[in-house]
Amino acid sequence: MNSRLAESSSPYLRAHADNPVAWFAWGPEAFAEAARRGVPVMVSIGYATCHWCHVMARESFQDAATAAVINExxxxxxxxxxxxxxxDAAYLDAASAFTPHLGWPLTVFTTPEGRVFYAGTYWPGEPRPPLPAFREVLSAVREAWTERRDEVERTGAALRQALAEAASAASDAAGLPTLDDLADAARRLVGREDRSYGGFAAGPGLENPKFPTVPALRxxxxSALPVPEAPAVARRxxxxxxxxxxxxxxxxxxxxYATRRDWTIxxxxxxxxxxxxxxxxxxDAGAPEIAADVARFLIDVLQQPTGGFAAAxxxxxxxxxxxxxxGYYARDAHGRVGLAPPALDGKIVTAWNGLAVGALARAGVALGDSGERLLEAARWAAEAVLETNIGDEGMLRRASLDEIVSRAPATLEDYGSLARGLALLAAATGEVRYARAARDLVDACLHDDVVVVPGGGDPVLVAQGMAVGGSDADGASPSPAAAFAGGALALWHLGAGERYRDAAASxxxxxxxxxxxQPLGHGAMLDVAVALAAPPRQLVVVGAPGSALGEAARSIRADVVAFVTPDQAEAFAADGFSLFEAKSAQGGLxxxxxxRGFVCRLPVTDPAQLST
Structure with a gap:
């Protein structure tokens, strides 16, 4: 049993602890050992619920002969x-120089200094033309390292330089897009809809795998996007x-995802x-029954005994x-009885729990009486992350497992997504402490109004001169920069101050x-851009959500829908959230x-006076 992996906070690493491969966890120790031995580093990247990662593990990493080649x-x-x-993002960028087929498992070969000189994804245990066997790849890489090391190191140095130049060429101040600019991007995205089956193909051909592409749908x-046909594309x-x-x-x-255009297989x-x-x-598609169905899965299946949500x-x-x-999922409810369900990747990822907290907070408000369970689940998860995903030094961490905090530092995605989730939870519950925690998270990344993740990012990547910060493109969730912009925007909507709008705008x-x-890959940032290009609508109800006025407010689409008692409104205002200043219950009602843009209409107590 490999203690370096067995004691990890990652279920994926724990699952590989009994491999005959002498794995190291990510950290400087592996590269120091490679320098001592004069051998290259093989970095294998995957995740616990990745099917092809399981396959490669069974075929290669659990095979004693293959492991011997790796270890030697x-x-x-x-x-x-x-x-x-x-x-992952840094090595994906580097791997793109060697293969157009990026994905996981990702296998990257580097010098002891961390310079990538070859990479690929899945290789089978035995030759499967056009794919060579993984042992053949290992032999070829070993031969190149032994007999042509100067050439290998030049390749690594040239690739590092090219990546650095590409990063420095990015524009830093192109200005904010207008609503017209954003409408043009939305129309291009609308034009890519699969009119037969809905959604978007992953590439130019309609037969590519189909993903939910949530950031693009959002x-x-x-709400302020001036493209009337756009919401219907998301709804379809x-x-x-x-x-x-x-x-x-x-x-x-x-x-x-589905492997077929019609969402099958x-x-x-x-x-x-x-x-x-x-x-x-x-x-936002007006489908509360679907929202409740998905929330049920989060709470009943993914929520852990500690309160946080499992990753997958x-x-x-x-x-x-x-x-x-x-096979388990192909069975109906009766057919699943007696079967052990598929395993959970139980690690509590900070950013992803922030997404869940925000979504459940919004659903808890929108779904009325049935939403109370959702709000409680959101509270429980928020408390779990705030209590557990903090290292001994007080810094936010990326994840935890069984209350063991990961060594991985938090990213902008973690700070931003958790901040947004907490801000939405504060509005839904009236509890200012969540808004205060959200502000603390964003403030930790603002230095002279420049956005920098505390600690500067992963220390090994920083030491090796690799790009830190992740991709600007969305994946299943918003990109790190978009997630942070969304968190800052949510604080601005609560009246935390213009510096938060400025951070999002930058x-x-x-x-x-x-x-x-490229709107399909940048929907989250474009969503923030729309919110910056139009005045926000903010609805504050001083009174119980279950009142007639509260019920009317639930159905309104706004950037903020907040429910507070008079005392809670005073607490928000006293803590610097200006949206809640002078908000009281008129006549005790x-x-x-x-x-609209922090300019409030006259207060109303009659539900009929609330406009949709």
């Missing part, structure tokens, strides 16, 4: 991409997914990221003594040229304040 000629490092997203649903995609094999009718929620893992985002898509549920389970991909401006050209 390399220092092997196992990385959980969900625990170390910056590491952009099309932006949601309805198509809900009626397809991508949806689990028993436990609720959605699978990761899913890849069966279920991710917290996709499902948290789809709750918000459903709410595996695609594979054990049926009749063998591993089976999707990130939007940096990415805007690329985002406008529940009172609504409908504000």
């Amino acid at each position: 000629g390399f220092v092997a490092v196992k990385v959980d991409r969900e625990e170390h997203p910056d590491v 952009f099309l649903q932006a 995609a949601l309805e198509a997914m809900a009626a397809s094999d991508l949806h689990d009718p028993v436990d609720g929620g959605f699978f990761r 899913p890849h069966y893992e279920r991710m917290l990221t996709d499902n948290a985002g789809l709750i918000e898509v459903a709410l 549920q595996d695609s594979e389970s054990i049926i009749d003594g063998r591993r089976d991909e999707g 990130l939007v401006a940096r990415v805007a040229p690329t985002a406008l050209e 529940p009172t609504a304040y409908d504000c």
Whole structure:
């Protein structure tokens, strides 16, 4: 048993602890050992619910002969991409120089100084033309390192220089896009809709795998976007997914993606990221029943005894003594009785729990009496992350497992997504402490109004001169920069101050040229851009959510829908959240304040006076 992995906070690393490969966890020790031995480093990146990661593990990493080749000629490092997203992003960028087919498992070969000189994804245990066997790849890399080391090191140095130049060429101040600019980008995205089956193909051909593409759908649903046909595209995609094999009718929620254009033959893992985002898509599509269905999956399946939400549920389970991909999900409720469900990746990822907290807070407000359970689940998860995902030195960390805090530092995605989730929870519950915690998270990353993650990012990447900060493109969840911009924006909406709007605007401006050209991959940042280009609508109800006025307010689409008691309104105002200043219950009755860009209309106590 490999103690370096067995004691990890990652289920993915723990699952590899009994491999015959002498794995190191990510850290400087592996590269120091490679320098001592004079051998290259093999970095293997995956995640716990990745099907092809399981396959490569069974075929190669559990094979004694393959492990012997690795141990003799390399220092092997196992990385959980969900625990170390910056590491994953940096090596994906480097790997793109060697293969157009990026994905996981990702295998990267570097010099002891961390310079990438070769990379690929899945290689089989035996030759499978056009793929060579993994042992053949290892032999070729070892031969190149032994006999042509100067050439190998030149390749690594040239690649590092090219990546650095590409990063420095990015625009830093292109200006904020206008609503007209954003409308043009939205129309291009609308034009890519699959009119037969809904959603968008992953590439130019309609037969590519189909993903939920939540950030892009959220952009099309932006309330101030002047493209009337855009919200319907998001609604059609949601309805198509809900009626397809991508949806689990028993436990609720959605699978990761479909391999066919008509949403059939899913890849069966279920991710917290996709499902948290789809709750918000459903709410804004006017589909509360779908939002409630997905929320049920989060609470009943993913929520852990400590309160946090697990990262994902595996695609594979054990049926009749063998591993089976999707067999559990193919059965109805009766057929699942007696079967052990697929395993959970139980690590509590800070950013993804922030997404879940925000989604459940919004759903808790929108769904009325049935939303109380959702709000309690959101509170529980928020408390779990705030209590557990903090290192001994007081710094936020990327993840935890069984209350063991990961060594991986938090990223901008973690600070931003958790801040947004807490801000939404504060509005839904009236508890200012969540808004205060959100502000602390964002403030930790603002230095002279420049956005910098505390500690500067992953220390190994920094020491090696690798790019830190992650991709500007969205994945299943918003990019790190977009997530942070969203957190800062949520604080501005609560009246925390203009510096938070400025922080969001600086990130939007940096990415805007690329985002406008490639809206499918930058929906989260474009969503923030729309919110910056139009005055926000903020609705504050001083009174109980269950009152007639509260019920009317629940149905209104606004950037902020907050419910507070008179004392809670005073507490928000005293803590510097100006939206809540002078908000009181008129005549002791529940009172609504409908504000547009912080300018509030006269308070109303009659539900009929609230405009939609």
